[in-house]
Amino acid sequence: MLKKERYQAFVAYFSAHNPDAETELHYSSPYELLVAVILSAQCTDKRINMVTPALFGRFPDAESLAAASADEIFPYIRSVSYPNNKSKHLVGMARMLMDDFGGVVPSDINALQKLPGVGRKTANVIASVVFQADAIAVDTHVFRVANRIGLTLKAKTPLAVEKQLVRYLPKETLGIAHHWLILHGRYICVARNPKCEICPITWMCKYYEQVIGKRK
Numbered sequence: 001m002l003k004k005e006r007y008q009a010f011v012a013y014f015s016a017h018n019p020d021a022e023t024e025l026h027y028s029s030p031y032e033l034l035v036a037v038i039l040s041a042q043c044t045d046k047r048i049n050m051v052t053p054a055l056f057g058r059f060p061d062a063e064s065l066a067a068a069s070a071d072e073i074f075p076y077i078r079s080v081s082y083p084n085n086k087s088k089h090l091v092g093m094a095r096m097l098m099d100d101f102g103g104v105v106p107s108d109i110n111a112l113q114k115l116p117g118v119g120r121k122t123a124n125v126i127a128s129v130v131f132q133a134d135a136i137a138v139d140t141h142v143f144r145v146a147n148r149i150g151l152t153l154k155a156k157t158p159l160a161v162e163k164q165l166v167r168y169l170p171k172e173t174l175g176i177a178h179h180w181l182i183l184h185g186r187y188i189c190v191a192r193n194p195k196c197e198i199c200p201i202t203w204m205c206k207y208y209e210q211v212i213g214k215r216k
């Protein structure tokens with residue numbers, strides 16, 4: 001299958017079968033999504049959704065979070081991974097939002113990346129989900145699944161994967177393709193033993209063609 005055909009097949013399949021894919025993180029404002037995405041690094045969305053209701057109840061906006069100390073935030077997020085660092089990041093992020101951005105989450109990817117705890121992946125999620133920017137965030141699932149399917153070739157870093165996906169995916173699908181790849185990676189194309197036996201896209205998958213198909 002040619003690269004162009006693979007991209008067409010990928011977009012056609014998921015457009016038909018998961019046209020409303022979206023983040024599994026619960027949020028009701030850009031601020032809440034930013035907090036949830038920062039917390040979700042190296043942690044599951046399910047776990048984050050368990051802690052954010054109380055956290056958002058106590059710190060409903062950047063102003064209240066900026067006025068808190070890391071020690072005050074810690075009890076609310078103690079069950080997520082790296083709670084010490086994340087408490088500090090949240091305070092730093094909220095203070096910078098208040099000091100430099102008038103308490104409003106910026107739409108620019110470079111501005112977002114200045115916030116403590118916000119790397120390129122988080123910035124792309126916010127830009128894409130909140131501001132519908134032509135951006136795609138590459139997390140561990142997106143990185144793995146894009147490479148396995150063969151959407152990306154010889155892409156050894158998240159940035160290389162991002163560049164190839166941005167180049168070949170239709171612009172209007174960048175936002176939703178991020179969710180397609182994450183969800184497929186979370187439930188079927190899992191890290192250690194991909195569930196190829198139940199995967200509906202074996203026919204377009206390079207890994208299946210080169211590894212599983214040859215075993216048969």
Ligand code: SF4
Nearest residue numbers: 189194196199205208
């Ligand atoms: S066929 Fe296997 S490797 Fe390919 S996308 Fe499906 S689960 Fe992943």
